[in-house]
Amino acid sequence: MAGIQSRRRLIAAGIACALSAGLVACSSETTGVGKDGVVTITVNGMPPKTQPVDHKYFVEDIKAFEKAHPKIRIDAREGQMDPKTFSAKLAGGQLEDVYYVYFTDPSGLIQRGQGADISKYVKDMPYYDQIKKDYLKVFTGPDGGLYGLPNGQYSLGLVYNRALFKKAGLDPDKPPTTWDEVRAAAKKISALGDGTVGYADYSKNNQGGWHYTAWVYSMGGDIAVKEQGRWKAAFNSDAGRKALQMLHDMRWTDNTMGTRQLLQIEDVQKMMGAGKLGMYMAGPDNIPTIVKQFEREYEDYGVAGMPNDNATLGGGSGFMFNPKASPEKIKAGIEWLQWKYLNPDRTEFEDKRASSNDVPIGLPLDRLLTGGAAAKQDAAHRTYANVPQGNYKPFIERNAQLEQKVEPPNAQQIYTVLDGLMQAVLTKKDANIDQLLADAAKKVDGILATVK
Amino acid sequence: MAAPTLARAPQRTAKPQKHSVDHPSRLRRRIRENLTAYAFLGAGLICFALFSWYPIVRGILLGFQQVTFARPSTWVGWENYQRLFDDPLFATAWKNTGYFTLLALVFGFVAPFATAVVLNEFRHARSYLRMTVYLPVMLPPIVTMLLWRWFYDPGPGLFNNVLEMFHLPAQQWLESENLAMVSLVLVSTWANMGTTTLIYLAALGSIPGELYEAAELDGASIRQRLWHVTIPQTRFILMITLLLQIIGTMQVFVEPYVLTGGGPNDATVTVLLLLYRYAFVYNDFGMASAMSTVLFIVLGLFAAVYLRLTRSKG
Numbered sequence: 001m002a003g004i005q006s007r008r009r010l011i012a013a014g015i016a017c018a019l020s021a022g023l024v025a026c027s028s029e030t031t032g033v034g035k036d037g038v039v040t041i042t043v044n045g046m047p048p049k050t051q052p053v054d055h056k057y058f059v060e061d062i063k064a065f066e067k068a069h070p071k072i073r074i075d076a077r078e079g080q081m082d083p084k085t086f087s088a089k090l091a092g093g094q095l096e097d098v099y100y101v102y103f104t105d106p107s108g109l110i111q112r113g114q115g116a117d118i119s120k121y122v123k124d125m126p127y128y129d130q131i132k133k134d135y136l137k138v139f140t141g142p143d144g145g146l147y148g149l150p151n152g153q154y155s156l157g158l159v160y161n162r163a164l165f166k167k168a169g170l171d172p173d174k175p176p177t178t179w180d181e182v183r184a185a186a187k188k189i190s191a192l193g194d195g196t197v198g199y200a201d202y203s204k205n206n207q208g209g210w211h212y213t214a215w216v217y218s219m220g221g222d223i224a225v226k227e228q229g230r231w232k233a234a235f236n237s238d239a240g241r242k243a244l245q246m247l248h249d250m251r252w253t254d255n256t257m258g259t260r261q262l263l264q265i266e267d268v269q270k271m272m273g274a275g276k277l278g279m280y281m282a283g284p285d286n287i288p289t290i291v292k293q294f295e296r297e298y299e300d301y302g303v304a305g306m307p308n309d310n311a312t313l314g315g316g317s318g319f320m321f322n323p324k325a326s327p328e329k330i331k332a333g334i335e336w337l338q339w340k341y342l343n344p345d346r347t348e349f350e351d352k353r354a355s356s357n358d359v360p361i362g363l364p365l366d367r368l369l370t371g372g373a374a375a376k377q378d379a380a381h382r383t384y385a386n387v388p389q390g391n392y393k394p395f396i397e398r399n400a401q402l403e404q405k406v407e408p409p410n411a412q413q414i415y416t417v418l419d420g421l422m423q424a425v426l427t428k429k430d431a432n433i434d435q436l437l438a439d440a441a442k443k444v445d446g447i448l449a450t451v452k
Numbered sequence: 453m454a455a456p457t458l459a460r461a462p463q464r465t466a467k468p469q470k471h472s473v474d475h476p477s478r479l480r481r482r483i484r485e486n487l488t489a490y491a492f493l494g495a496g497l498i499c500f501a502l503f504s505w506y507p508i509v510r511g512i513l514l515g516f517q518q519v520t521f522a523r524p525s526t527w528v529g530w531e532n533y534q535r536l537f538d539d540p541l542f543a544t545a546w547k548n549t550g551y552f553t554l555l556a557l558v559f560g561f562v563a564p565f566a567t568a569v570v571l572n573e574f575r576h577a578r579s580y581l582r583m584t585v586y587l588p589v590m591l592p593p594i595v596t597m598l599l600w601r602w603f604y605d606p607g608p609g610l611f612n613n614v615l616e617m618f619h620l621p622a623q624q625w626l627e628s629e630n631l632a633m634v635s636l637v638l639v640s641t642w643a644n645m646g647t648t649t650l651i652y653l654a655a656l657g658s659i660p661g662e663l664y665e666a667a668e669l670d671g672a673s674i675r676q677r678l679w680h681v682t683i684p685q686t687r688f689i690l691m692i693t694l695l696l697q698i699i700g701t702m703q704v705f706v707e708p709y710v711l712t713g714g715g716p717n718d719a720t721v722t723v724l725l726l727l728y729r730y731a732f733v734y735n736d737f738g739m740a741s742a743m744s745t746v747l748f749i750v751l752g753l754f755a756a757v758y759l760r761l762t763r764s765k766g
Contacts, residue, residue: 083733083735084732087737090521108734113522113523114520114521114522114735203715203716206733258607259622260605260607260627262627264713324522412733412734413733416729416733419713419714419715420715420717423716423717424716426716427624427628427629427716427717428629446539
């Protein structure tokens with residue numbers, strides 16, 4: 001009996017130890033501050049090892065940051081925002097303290113309380129007042145609080161194949177500036193035959209909705225507008241109709257969009273990489289992907305501004321903070337983000353390092369910063385540019401004139417509905433555009449009714 | 453009338469008394485003797501409870517909650533179900549799933565049975581033919597999908613090239629609202645019919661040869677033998693595979709997810725694809741759980757019929 005009792009005591013003591021150890025672990029997990037006063041933060045966005053150069057730079061940056069900030073340790077993880085695993089990671093306590101998001105995500109994440117309010121910690125952040133206000137708006141909640149910081153931005157234009165332009169008798173230095181010109185150019189490119197497609201667009205996995213949004217913006221319309229404090233669908237309009245009509249005509253009247261539809265970004269990039277596509281709507285950041293994946297030359301590709309003179313869709317990415325992160329971790333995370341991503345003082349070093357390793361410098365990606373900070377970055381980019389900047393002149397010249405519009409609230413849900421519009425006009429010759437718009441607007445109104 | 457009652461009364465009271473004295477020790481002895489068995493049973497039960505029953509119960513509860521995982525879930529009553537039934541895609545998804553199931557039964561039920569009957573007639577190269585039929589099952593689903601995507605490609609795709617050879621018009625296999633679902637069913641049937649064919653082959657193999665011999669002596673034709681011997685003898689297996697196929701095909705996901713993304717124009721949005729969107733695109737786990745509960749109930753009905761059938765046969 002005594003033996004059993006002592007064994008029971010031992011088990012009880014073991015459980016008590018385990019519980020107290022767990023509590024201790026929990027308490028240190030809460031603040032993230034070790035006995036030596038060092039804060040350890042988990043961050044994602046580290047390039048995978050399959051991208052050895054980017055991965056190496058990231059690791060180097062961590063070392064340099066930690067050297068400059070001895071009280072902060074960075075525990076970096078690969079990967080970015082993945083809706084498939086996000087909730088499971090959050091529920092299981094595995095979500096990083098600082099996590100990567102696309103501009104489509106913050107509004108939903110903020111509404112669901114899945115991000116921390118960082119307003120009070122950014123006030124003293126260097127260059128904070130020079131971040132473009134529109135991009136901070138993406139991370140601003142309905143309560144006025146700030147829930148994240150941007151780290152990259154793009155705006156859509158037309159990526160085009162300069163070689164095919166030449167072959168079709170078009171001037172690659174003067175790409176189309178209106179949708180009518182796009183239509184005309186697409187006809188000439190398609191006339192080359194051998195499976196060449198003049199213009200291609202996405203219509204699957206929410207990417208169709210994303211591009212339809214850009215189409216509507218370029219036609220001078222909107223997807224959603226806020227009236228008297230309530231969001232409403234706005235694409236059942238002339239602009240929305242014109243966009244669908246143009247796509248329908250290019251697909252069915254001109255036959256310049258190929259026969260295969262329900263495409264997504266990878267399909268279209270593959271067509272472009274294979275030299276079988278003339279134009280598609282994309283940000284300049286698509287060019288390195290095509291060049292690297294399909295072993296092409298930067299000289300083969302140009303980028304033009306969004307057709308018409310209205311607006312273009314601006315998207316991007318940034319970082320948000322785990323709602324369970326302690327103030328110490330949030331402060332450390334902000335220091336990391338500023339140092340790594342919003343730091344004009346390091347731009348020259350980064351550009352020099354990248355250009356020597358064949359990493360593209362000088363692509364016309366939009367700037368997150370304004371004023372002196374932007375000027376400093378521009379100067380560095382000019383010095384170390386290693387891609388043919390002349391090919392991007394049409395984009396740079398026109399893009400500055402266009403209004404930059406961000407994505408609508410609850411974007412992913414809305415894009416699911418708008419996918420249907422793209423699919424309808426691209427797969428049905430007898431698509432009833434008015435009916436499609438009316439039905440889709442009703443559905444989107446339902447989605448927007450939940451936006452706070 | 454009272455006497456017999458009184459006479460039986462002591463017997464009734466005596467039995468429990470005996471039990472109360474003997475039962476505990478007997479029970480203890482029985483437990484001791486079967487301790488190992490109970491340990492195995494207990495481990496199994498714990499595993500089931502942890503990995504099967506708990507997620508089911510938790511899933512049902514989540515359907516009544518607003519779930520964010522950032523803060524404690526809040527009870528919202530039937531709100532998720534209300535929103536679910538208000539979503540026009542909910543009805544579309546069920547309609548599409550029903551259509552897929554129906555088509556899958558037409559193709560997927562008849563084709564393996566016919567294949568099994570034909571294979572059963574072969575005397576030579578039996579193993580080789582069986583392996584050939586089973587081969588697609590061994591392919592990873594994503595490989596199957598990518599292969600068929602090429603088959604269906606309206607440009608350089610295999611099917612349209614074959615049609616062209618016979619001077620027939622090219623088809624929009626995945627891009628046409630009318631054809632898309634049929635195309636998905638064909639992929640699914642091709643990928644899964646190997647397993648069902650093997651089950652049918654086993655069933656056919658168990659039919660006593662004397663029955664066929666007797667039928668042949670009576671002058672029965674091949675069609676008559678099939679109708680009067682083969683089908684009645686495999687009726688139970690046919691019924692079971694039919695139910696299992698209904699349960700399986702109602703959970704169709706990979707085909708529309710990879711090949712059409714639910715398009716064109718929502719023509720291939722299935723219940724599981726919509727559920728996936730709620731959970732992993734919109735991060736609305738309350739809605740996704742409500743939808744999975746509805747699916748669970750519907751499939752539960754088919755499972756109940758299946759159990760009933762297998763039990764009655766047993």
